[in-house]
Amino acid sequence: MLEQGAIDALRAIPVPDQGHHIDGRQSPAETGEVLDVVSPIDGARLCGLASGSAADMNRAVRSARAAFEDGRWSKTAPAHRKKVLHRLADLIERDALELTVLGVRDNGTEINMAYKAEALSAAGTFRYYAEVIDKVYGEIAPTAQNILALVHHAPVGVVGAIVPWNFPLMIGSWKIAPALAAGNSLVLKPAESASLSLLRIAALAAEAGVPDGVFNVVTGPGAVVGEALALSMDVDVLVFTGSGATGRRLLNYSAASNLKRCYLELGGKSPNIVFNDAPDLEEAARVSAAGIFRNSGQVCVAGSRLLVQQDIHDDFVSALCAHARAFRVGDPLDLKSQIGAVHSLTQLEADLGFVETAEAEGADLRTGGQRILEETGGYYMQPTVMTNVKPTDTIAQREVFGPVLAVTPFKDEDDAIRIANSTEFGLASGVWTENLGRAHRMIAAIRSGVIHVNTYGGADLTVPLGGVKQSGNGHDKSLHALDKYHDLKTAWIQL
Ligand SMILES: NC(=O)C1=CN([C@@H]2O[C@H](COP(=O)(O)OP(=O)(O)OC[C@H]3O[C@@H](n4cnc5c(N)ncnc54)[C@H](OP(=O)(O)O)[C@@H]3O)[C@@H](O)[C@H]2O)C=CC1
Numbered sequence: 001m002l003e004q005g006a007i008d009a010l011r012a013i014p015v016p017d018q019g020h021h022i023d024g025r026q027s028p029a030e031t032g033e034v035l036d037v038v039s040p041i042d043g044a045r046l047c048g049l050a051s052g053s054a055a056d057m058n059r060a061v062r063s064a065r066a067a068f069e070d071g072r073w074s075k076t077a078p079a080h081r082k083k084v085l086h087r088l089a090d091l092i093e094r095d096a097l098e099l100t101v102l103g104v105r106d107n108g109t110e111i112n113m114a115y116k117a118e119a120l121s122a123a124g125t126f127r128y129y130a131e132v133i134d135k136v137y138g139e140i141a142p143t144a145q146n147i148l149a150l151v152h153h154a155p156v157g158v159v160g161a162i163v164p165w166n167f168p169l170m171i172g173s174w175k176i177a178p179a180l181a182a183g184n185s186l187v188l189k190p191a192e193s194a195s196l197s198l199l200r201i202a203a204l205a206a207e208a209g210v211p212d213g214v215f216n217v218v219t220g221p222g223a224v225v226g227e228a229l230a231l232s233m234d235v236d237v238l239v240f241t242g243s244g245a246t247g248r249r250l251l252n253y254s255a256a257s258n259l260k261r262c263y264l265e266l267g268g269k270s271p272n273i274v275f276n277d278a279p280d281l282e283e284a285a286r287v288s289a290a291g292i293f294r295n296s297g298q299v300c301v302a303g304s305r306l307l308v309q310q311d312i313h314d315d316f317v318s319a320l321c322a323h324a325r326a327f328r329v330g331d332p333l334d335l336k337s338q339i340g341a342v343h344s345l346t347q348l349e350a351d352l353g354f355v356e357t358a359e360a361e362g363a364d365l366r367t368g369g370q371r372i373l374e375e376t377g378g379y380y381m382q383p384t385v386m387t388n389v390k391p392t393d394t395i396a397q398r399e400v401f402g403p404v405l406a407v408t409p410f411k412d413e414d415d416a417i418r419i420a421n422s423t424e425f426g427l428a429s430g431v432w433t434e435n436l437g438r439a440h441r442m443i444a445a446i447r448s449g450v451i452h453v454n455t456y457g458g459a460d461l462t463v464p465l466g467g468v469k470q471s472g473n474g475h476d477k478s479l480h481a482l483d484k485y486h487d488l489k490t491a492w493i494q495l
């Protein structure tokens, strides 16, 4: 049970300036450059952060490579790595509230959600991959009798991970935990606007017994340190969550350097489709509102396009707008808030710009659409519903990544499928119907990595997450994620 008093005490503690975490130690940027971290809660400076250069990144990659080659982690028994990663999970749980408050001050996510989706979920992820790693067996291939062909799961070497600001701990641990469990070394590049909690995780990893150099964090602008990581000749695999534009750049950097494998988890414009035979329309309206507005819509799988069957459209939209208006938006460290701050002024301005564009293209603003609580200095926006949106409108095609829902009516199943599949994205989707046959037809017809039926947004670590089309490749979470961090190394032995 979270207590307001404990949260308020933690938020009052000043955050010291932060350096990189390289070779087990905090270190400043080689140039001495520091960038200002601004809290979206009130727009005030939170602390300074090392603004890295390519030289800093290359130092971290060298440290990771040296650690990998001498085997201080990569050659340890899986049972040892399991013990250390469990210890790390214990430490994350010990410091869960502190980590959460620090992260919320940095990125603005409402604390009830952040506590579970960030700190506790990170601890769970480290436990999951700790448990998995001493249960992965090699194989003997079914060759002729005079040959013994072995298939080993070997660590790939140095993993580069670039993660975004919306759920730094959750998404970060989806990459860090399986990479470390498999015996790799890692260099992590967090978003410059959400690095603080991940730097704490690196310190906790050292405390748990992850050897120096195995897990490094380099902070600073993506265009500088992220680019250096992606261009490095000594990084074997790059894993990324973020925008399609950056994902494209990473593929180019890979092609321009050592052809490192790139696994991309990109954005979405996920359709949430409500048929007139949905089992409970009131519940569908409530869950659909949460499916777009939680974390101010800054969720890769957010149900940002609502497709509603024509004959229930008006009543359904009214019910949904009532839920949208009822959300308490405010200080993310106030336990009573249900939606916190938009992550940055840039993101807030982009969100408001999408509303303006939608209206200019003929959509109707049904509720919201305004910045609020400006007097706090923070970045807050009303949950916003746009109706009468055409499938080709900008707001139906581009990822907003804000609290803005685009509503479009549809006629029948074929119409819903056509509209649902009419974007470049394919991350998530939802279908509300009591008709089992229809549900299965929609599961088959909709091109998305995940499809929810009669709910929206449920997830579990045991279930892989990944997109199709321009929403990415490769999967986070589950046993499948381990494939990205292993090479299949075969041995052909003549007997
Ligand atoms: N989970 C998701 O699906 C996410 C989707 N997005 C989408 O992207 C939009 C823009 O958000 P934004 O934060 O700018 O997303 P980016 O893709 O720019 O950021 C994601 C990560 O990539 C880094 N990065 C940025 N440029 C480069 C580069 N040239 N080379 C290597 N790494 C780089 C960023 O670092 P830094 O921030 O320090 O520059 C950050 O760590 C959002 O509005 C949303 O639509 C964004 C975040 C998450």
Ligand SMILES: CCCCCC/C=C/C(=O)O
Pocket: 117, 166, 167, 171, 241, 298, 299, 300, 301, 459
């Ligand atoms: C409680 C939030 C669930 C988030 C599901 C996955 C999000 C990924 C992303 O935003 O990249």
